[in-house]
Amino acid sequence: MSQQQFESFTASSLYCEKCKAAMPVRERLLLVLPDRELYDYLCTNCASSVGQREVTAGEKVMARAASPRRSRRGLMP
Ligand SMILES: [Zn+2]
Numbered sequence: 001m002s003q004q005q006f007e008s009f010t011a012s013s014l015y016c017e018k019c020k021a022a023m024p025v026r027e028r029l030l031l032v033l034p035d036r037e038l039y040d041y042l043c044t045n046c047a048s049s050v051g052q053r054e055v056t057a058g059e060k061v062m063a064r065a066a067s068p069r070r071s072r073r074g075l076m077p
Pocket residue numbers: 016017018019020023043044045046047048
């Protein structure tokens with residue numbers, strides 16, 4: 001069985017040129033426009049930008065519906 005959910009994987013793991021491997025990424029809100037939002041994806045290993053994504057208002061609703069798991073921001077040192 002090889003059921004891989006590439007749709008959700010693209011948002012959580014991207015190829016990093018510095019690490020030369022597909023690394024988990026952190027999504028960061030870069031810019032907010034009236035009709036869309038621009039996100040920056042940072043490698044969690046070296047913190048370099050590995051990609052950007054535009055999310056329109058309609059896509060944003062779908063993205064939230066597609067990912068019920070919320071990442072909690074409780075990573076205090
Ligand atoms: Zn990296």
